[in-house]
Amino acid sequence: MDYIYFKGPSEDMSDLVDIKTTCSICGKIDNCFELDYALTNEFNQNEKEGKVGCYACLREGKFGFWHDTEFGMLDENGLSKVYNHNMDNPPAIPQDLLKEMLRTPRIVTWNQELWLTHCNDFMIYKGTWEQKDFYSNSQNGNGRKLFLEMTNEDLLHLWDESLDEEQEKLVEWHATYYVFQCRQCNILRGNWDCD
Ligand SMILES: [Zn+2]
Ligand SMILES: [Zn+2]
DSSP, X not given: OOOSSBOSOGGGBTTBOSSOEEOTTTOOEEOEEEOTTSEESSSOTTTTTTOEXXXXXXXXXXXXXXXXXXXXXXXXXEEEOOSTTSOSSOOOOOHHHHXXXXXXXXXXXXXXXXXXXXXXXXXXXXXXXOHHHHHHHSGGGOHHHHHHHHBOGGGTHHHHHHSOSSOSSOOOOSSEEEEEEOTTTOOEEEEEEOO
């Protein structure tokens, strides 16, 4: 399964059925997503329960997924401001990018995904990072510095909070950190949530 905006592992795809199964829309056997919370005109709200849709049907737009993004809440009607983290005045995003995003799986998260944006585009979801990944991806091994650069102000406290007084290197925290990369400028950003 190849997506422009989702380059993380398939385990991180929300509603993905873990074995290949028969698509309720086209009848082919392939990787399928549960349609209970999907956007689709193929089935009405009551019929959707227990139905699945395959990768090809997703890419053809037979169904799609809403996404909570920094630009706004995206559904078949476009972007709208629902939460504080949605922009008041998002930039005009080309229709083909909105369509691509609707045809992208949601991320498995503890609460609700927040898809990050940069350079007037949705960012590419890369997967989750642990503390060691910040050290290994940083220049000169300063994992804390990289974390602070990638993370919005309201979420910055995680690193220092997770560090014991005696510890120099952070080895564990209670959160899941989601990493995104800009398609245009390659900058890394991320956010986290926990159970
Ligand atoms: Zn199908
Ligand atoms: Zn950028």
